[in-house]
Amino acid sequence: MALEVFHKDETLQMRRKLIGQSCRLFFSRDPVKIVRARGQYLYDENGMQYLDCISNVQHVGHCHPSLTQAAAAQMDLLNSNTRFLHDNIVLYADRLAATLPKKLCVFYFVNSGSEANDLALRLARQYTRHHDVVVLDHAYHGHLISLIDISPYKFRKLEGQKEWAPLPDTYHGIYREDHPDPGQAYADTVKSLIDEAHKKGCKISSFFAESLPSVGGQIIFPTGYCKRVAEYVREAGGVYVADEIQTGFGRVGSHFWAFQLQGEDFCPDIVTMGKPIGNGHPIACVATTEEIAAAFTANGVEYFNTFGGNPVSCAIGLAVLDVIEKEDLRGNAVRVGGHLKQLLLQLQTKHPLIGDVRGVGLFIGMELVKDRASRKPATEEAAHLVRRLKEERIVMSTDGPWDSVIKFKPPMCFSIEDAERVCTCIDQILRGCYIPTQHQLTNGISLGTGLLFVQPMADEGVFRETCVKTVIFAIEC
Amino acid sequence: MALEVFHKDETLQMRRKLIGQSCRLFFSRDPVKIVRARGQYLYDENGMQYLDCISNVQHVGHCHPSLTQAAAAQMDLLNSNTRFLHDNIVLYADRLAATLPKKLCVFYFVNSGSEANDLALRLARQYTRHHDVVVLDHAYHGHLISLIDISPYKFRKLEGQKEWAPLPDTYHGIYREDHPDPGQAYADTVKSLIDEAHKKGCKISSFFAESLPSVGGQIIFPTGYCKRVAEYVREAGGVYVADEIQTGFGRVGSHFWAFQLQGEDFCPDIVTMGKPIGNGHPIACVATTEEIAAAFTANGVEYFNTFGGNPVSCAIGLAVLDVIEKEDLRGNAVRVGGHLKQLLLQLQTKHPLIGDVRGVGLFIGMELVKDRASRKPATEEAAHLVRRLKEERIVMSTDGPWDSVIKFKPPMCFSIEDAERVCTCIDQILRGCYIPTQHQLTNGISLGTGLLFVQPMADEGVFRETCVKTVIFAIEC
Known part of the structure; x- marks a missing residue:
């Protein structure tokens, strides 16, 4: 396969003509x-x-040979849809289940983080029979219509202002590093928002948050925040959705999922996964509880996702998990991430x-x-x-x-x-x-x-x- | 790669436990x-x-070796995102442009037909500054929240009744094969619906239809239908969205796109593509006009789709186009489809x-x-x-x-x-x-x-x- 077909200038010219200009380039002046x-x-x-x-x-890592091999082998064998029985999807769900708290044991496979968050919204709404969602300011949960609605990062630019829970940012936010208990204090802002919403007749289906807000500025939640928020949201009849699309699969090193940084006594009701899950291959996933899945099944309507969970996607997903383990990439994240952070602190x-x-x-x-x-x-x-x-x-x-x-x-x-x-x-x-x-x-x-x-x-x-x-x-x- | 890891009974048992039961199996009693x-x-x-x-x-065809080869070669080289310049995306957009009327010349790449239809909705609403959508009864445009709303096939089961344009089905519908001009008659039902909507203060952003409604029952639009509908929709300030997710890429044989069956004087404003586009690999696409794309760019907000249009997806898309041409699959569709239809008519x-x-x-x-x-x-x-x-x-x-x-x-x-x-x-x-x-x-x-x-x-x-x-x-x- 040729590395280059067109001269760079020509590629750029064709791109400007053929691809919607809303799709931006890095370093747009000299991409x-x-x-x-x-x-x-x-x-x-x-x-x-x-x-x-x-x-x-x-x-x-880019172009890991194990993944290319796994993909090619499965592409040569079968790439049907999930209406046929196949081992890969159950093997893969079983492997993912082993990384999660026991109660998150039912899986839905989709093609992108956005599709995962959209489905999470449907699950939460179906289970709770409530509609409204509490989200953090500056959050981004995807490019779909339903998600722009819960993504202040996009909504503010496209539609205007709404009420969002303050980002628990102890550097810039209302409670800072000198606060005695910023986790509780920020959780209480969510409680206040819920109370305000109730006064307006809203019914809370869910609290949605990235386990480490990334578009929000690489924020680390203060200790105790998620557990308290989950309590408040559940009291209001809603569920806690942990968006692990940017942060899952061992990126934090010490744990497989970033929400686990909040301690063993916190467990979300729904977890969404994307980006790293297939190393670039379009896969994503929603994990939830038996109760929430059962409520979704009870609506009597099939959920069919044409490509989601197909044998090739799952083969790649499995291969990613294998590489993370074999190459001790979580250990590497602890070692290299720790060293990098030290160097930056020195700077x-x-x-x-x-x-x-x-x-x-x-x-x-x-x-x-x-x-x-x-x-x-x-x-x-x-x-x-x-x-x-x-x-x-x-x-x-x-x-x-x-x-x-x-x-x-x-x-x-x-x-x-x-x-x-x-x-x-x-x-x-x-x-x-x-x-x-x-x-x-x-x-x-x-x-x-x-x-x-x-x-x-x-x-x-x-x-x-x-x-x-x-x-x-x-x-x- | 082993063909089977678990005995079929065990696969089924694991599937029932691990995968949401809304994801159904073919032949559920004996899958x-x-x-x-x-x-x-x-x-x-x-x-x-x-x-x-x-x-x-x-x-x-399942597991076509050309596609496996193209995917593996590109996976071994690069699978980044579209914020970096790359030739595959422009090569692919250029090839797709050659199959379409000249005015459909701007492309957005996404991961599924659902993502494509959701984006088409956004494009139509941004361009027209109108919100409401006219859709055909029994239509299905995807599993996302925004699309259930415009998919009577799902909406009726989940939410209830709405007003939809009647399916132009000349076998079961209100105008049948003995009508002198069912195309005009059914188009007039769309006009009536628009008039009714206007009376309620609605503003029509778009008419959405599969070019051959498939969930609706493999319906062939009567002659002249689309052209007249497009005129009515445009008079109302809306655009015509042709959902080619099931029907595109030469399935109809005589033409590359099913909307082309309606004659050269009909051209949609937006075309969405999915399913066959990557032969099972999660790719999808939205094609539109320069004007609509410009309106979308003018909102000033980036559209970024993590996996959409990546070098591997585009390499596979290109390989699919090559195989369609090299193996004359459109010719095969004409010959075999024609013969099959004759045999069924004999039956x-x-x-x-x-x-x-x-x-x-x-x-x-x-x-x-x-x-x-x-x-x-x-x-x-x-x-x-x-x-x-x-x-x-x-x-x-x-x-x-x-x-x-x-x-x-x-x-x-x-x-x-x-x-x-x-x-x-x-x-x-x-x-x-x-x-x-x-x-x-x-x-x-x-x-x-x-x-x-x-x-x-x-x-x-x-x-x-x-x-x-x-x-x-x-x-x-």
Whole structure:
């Protein structure tokens, strides 16, 4: 198979013509054409290698040979639908069940995280006979019509304001790291919202939340939050839906699911899975209890998903689980993620721009702020850092309400050396150890860069303060 | 890869425990375990071969080696997301564009027909700034919350009655084959519905219809219907969405898309594609006009679909198009479909149970009726025929509002011999040439059968009439 059919310019031109422009490109002013990948490395059309710090979908590494082999073997045998009996779907459900608390023992297979969340909504509504949903501000649960409705991240831009529960963000939120019990305090905001909703005649079907809000800015829930919220939601007749689409399958290292970070006495009623589940193959899943599944069955209407749970998807899903175990990727997430976080915390002691470093396993956020007192988000600086890292052949991106959080969610085979390389680069960029290329000197400030330190300072302490104040942002066209 | 891990009974037991029971099995009382497949043939765990008359998803035949090869080659190279530039997505969009009228030139790739229809709804609503949708009675457009709302087939069972446009069914509907212009007459029912909607303050965003309603009972739209409907819908400020998920990619033989059967002067504003597009791999697509795409872009919100349009999905999509061309599967659909229809029409002259035979290419319906005068649907007889065909190792199923339509939508490599085999079997079953097995004789009426003719009649004419009247239906447990 040819690595490239068209010259990059032609690809870009065809893309602009043929593909809806709502589908955006990374680095839209100078997008990257990637033609092959392996592990945590991407290669462009000229063979240049990029370190991938953000592809959480390619969970066990890009193009893992075990998955290709499993897919090809099953594609050659059978890829029918689930109206025929087949071993793969039950084998796979059984393997997933073993990772979950006992009560989450019934599975539905679908093709995307969005389909999983839509089905979770249907399950919750059918079981509770209630309609309304409590969600966290800045949450994103998918691109479908039903999910935009429960995704403030999209809803706010498309439709307007609604009432959402505050994001339990102890760095920016109403209760911060100095609060004696932020878990309880934030849970009480959910209780208040439910009470308000009841006054308006609403009936709560569910509380939906990512177990670690990612678009919200790589947020780690405070201790006790989920358990208390689940109690409040269940008191209101609703169920707790844990969206594990970004965070499941061992990304947090210590546990297979991120909701398990909240302790053994917390268990959601529905768990949705997606992204890493098939390493890029379109699979997703909903796990729930026997009671909720029974209520859904009782409506008497078949649920048929044409591709969901087919033998190839399940073969790939099984192979992903095998690789996670065989290569001890959870152990790797603990080791490398822990080291990465330490390195970033060290950088934080050197660079005032770094306001916060948070995360667990290979799910880490580094938040940039204009100054540490006000915690004002350093949106442009974060965008600059991402662009500069790209020049260093490191693919990174931002998240959070102000796009000020540099997010790490790399393939799980990310190494200690990769972590050190990224941190060295970040340090160099923030230190202003940036030598413009000949091209950039000739053309003034480069389009892809946008940030030039006026001058390196002799004294590092002075330098750090000054460089934040003296940045010049190029206006990009 | 082992063909079977568990004994069939164990698979079934695990399935009942682990998979939501809303996900139903074919032949639920005695489901079939299929472990491999090739072309139009399925093989169970004992190596028994079944002829597959219904898997329209496995469009170019089960497990086509070209597709396995294309998938494996691309999986080994790269399977990233569409935020990176890649040639496959533009190559594929370009190839699809060549099959469509010029104005349908912008593409969005998603993972399922349901995701495609949900996005089509969003596009239509964004472009028209209207909300309401006109759909045909008995239509099915997907399993998502937004689509149940526009799928009377599901909505009626889950939520209740609404106003839908009558299905333009010239066999059962309000205007029949003897009407001078059923296309215009049925289009006028859409116009009336729009007028009624306007009186209630509704604003029409779109008319949604499968180009050949399939769950509705393998319906062929009368001439001129779509063009007139499109005019009425556009006058109301809406757009025409052609759901080609079941019917596209050359199934009708003479044309690549079923909407093209309505003539060159009809062109939808949005076309949705799914099922056969990836031969079982989860891909789907929305094609639309530059104007509609521009309106969607103008909302300023990114549309990102994690797996949609990835290099592997597009490689498989391209390979499907290649096989359709190289193996002249459209030509095969014309030849084999034409022959099959002729054979079924011949059976109709012999068996009063066959009320109607309709279809085009390899999309054919044979409707069973209690008697031809009343056209009362022969639901139980259709179910019996499907069960008996299963015993003859032919996989078939029913559709239509009364499940009285035997539907043919086989893999496109279906052969003349396959068509003759099915028709011979149907003839034999309907003629009562059914010799009970020893097991069935020992156990009385078999669970899987349900229909026994009391006695064969000497005179065939008398027999035919009698056999319809004297059927005994076993009560199945």
